[in-house]
Amino acid sequence: MGQNKNQQGQTWSISEAERVYGVSSWGGGYFKIGDNGHIHVIPEPSTPDVKIDFKAVIDEIRQEGIEFPVVIRFHDVLRAQVVNINETFRKVIDSANYQGVYRGVYPIKVNQMREVVEEIVDAGAPYDFGLEAGSKPELLAVLAYNTNPEALTILNGYKDEEFMRLALLGRRLGRKVVVVIEKFSELVSLVDLSKRLGIEPIVGLRAKMQVKSMGRWQGSSGSRAKFGLTIAEIIKAARYLESHDMHDALKLLHFHIGSQLPDIRAIKDAVNESAMIYAELIHMGFALEYVDVGGGLGIDYDGSKSTNDSSRNYTLDEYVADVVYGLREVCDLENVPHPNIVTESGRAITAHHSCVITEVVGEIAPDGAEIDTTPKDDDHTLLKNLYELHQCIEQQQNYQEVYNDATQWKEQASEAFKLRVISLEELGKIETLYWQIMRKVQAYYRLVDFVPAELQSLDFSLSSQYLCNFSIFQSAVDSWAIDQILPVVPLTGMDKPPTKDCSLVDITCDSDGKIDKFIVDHEMSDVLPMYDIPKDEPLYLGMFLTGAYQDVMGDMHNLFGRLNEVHIFSYDDDPEDFYIEEVVKGSNVDKVLSVMQYHPDAMARDVKKLIDRQVAEGNIKPREGVKWTDFYEQCLSGYTYLSTNK
Structure with a gap:
């Protein structure tokens, strides 16, 4: 790459860019830096020759007149993740001579978008891959989309009678709908309702695990966990079913020790504990068929392969092996059948397939505008x-x-x-x-x-803030709420050394609307190495691994609504190896106003009256009044974000 130098004077190359930005470390095999310095997408890592240049995607989006910011979904990546987790379980089950089968489910709370659920159901059909719901609206969706009679429908969360009645409707439709009991009173209601309707339920019991988890969600386990039954309550529930001649309804034992588990040891311990409970229930005479190990399969957001909250110290193969071999070992020792294995790994399935693309629209430099400092005799x-x-x-x-x-x-x-x-x-x-002197001091210490120690914060003090056309609260709410690290990188230009350090701020009028935590060179940093904003073309940044939760948890702070979405499929016969399959329009201004109980049509009429009054009083010419009226109405129907298309 010639003799390009980075800010420390070292020779720059693509491998240096990879070290700084860590794309391959967090990319899961789906993203890499190409030789041309652009982010490339490999929709199916097993066929690396099919790769999509992100620059080509951006160019086509602009040609189609789609406004930024946008969410880009790579549906092949989503499908590949579904296949990957199912095939990995099949491979390990075969090699372990495990007697049960894998019947995974996707918890739609992770991303309830219809297009996402449809792709997962379709890709998972050969594996009888099912769905999980935790609320009545989710259950209504799942009943409509999980039509495979062999796939499981797992129902978690607290339930009322209407929720349970919907579950029994699923049983009437011939589905394997499992009602997971979170508290004992739910079982009483379910037994009563099933007898009144004459429909045999499939019952699961969620255990409060004693194993100590790690990470942000470690409160999902232990005696203070929000959901689940104690050991005494599990025994009481099993005996309650037995006393009502519903002994055979108990089919599943479920546990969940936290989302985004960073340490494989917690998984090993939880599997061992659950296997012991399962074995004891078998010894008590209950013919359980499934052990649901819940979610928690982590994503390496920061690429460190560690026990950091935003990482994991294990691979998918290691995770699956610990689940399969852990269950097999206890079951063989206890001389009980190997259960079918259920997981609810929604984050691992969806995170990689979606990213947010935003344009940098301005720079806020710490030194601002410089003025002439020519000395005068009377200077202080x-x-x-x-x-x-x-x-x-x-x-x-x-x-x-x-x-x-x-x-x-x-x-x-x-x-x-x-x-x-x-x-x-x-x-x-x-x-x-002062700022000119600080720049020279910074250059020396680099x-x-x-x-x-006193000067180690100089890089941050002298870094710019890049103003990006999006809302943190809509598109990266976890970054704001729980300091979740989401990888952010420039989409082009990485064949040259970065020219400055920066943090990112969004266009909301909220001081919290910023990102100032990045992974740079495998370490936490409060600045991101970046490039000068070009004068002749836009500078686009990609925020990756947003497919889990970020897509559906955003709010409408400052009335910035949902982003435009672009759905991409790979296509080897296309010169660019992809095509845009669908564009889903984001929120218009009138839509978000209506959600907040405004009435855009009435607003337009009221503003027109005000303009007409100014025309009548001679303060505005009639032709100008018409233009202002049209402009106001045009803004009401427009995109909520800044208009940057050139």
């Missing part, structure tokens, strides 16, 4: 000191002293201005000189091995 001493320091900085031996002096004089200047000792113009010159 503080201004003269900074000017002299700036002029002779290259001759200084101690750059920490330069930093200390400049910082002290700037602070003194701020106080002097408050006391009217220096003028506003002099304060502006002092600020300009070339040396040791950086004093």
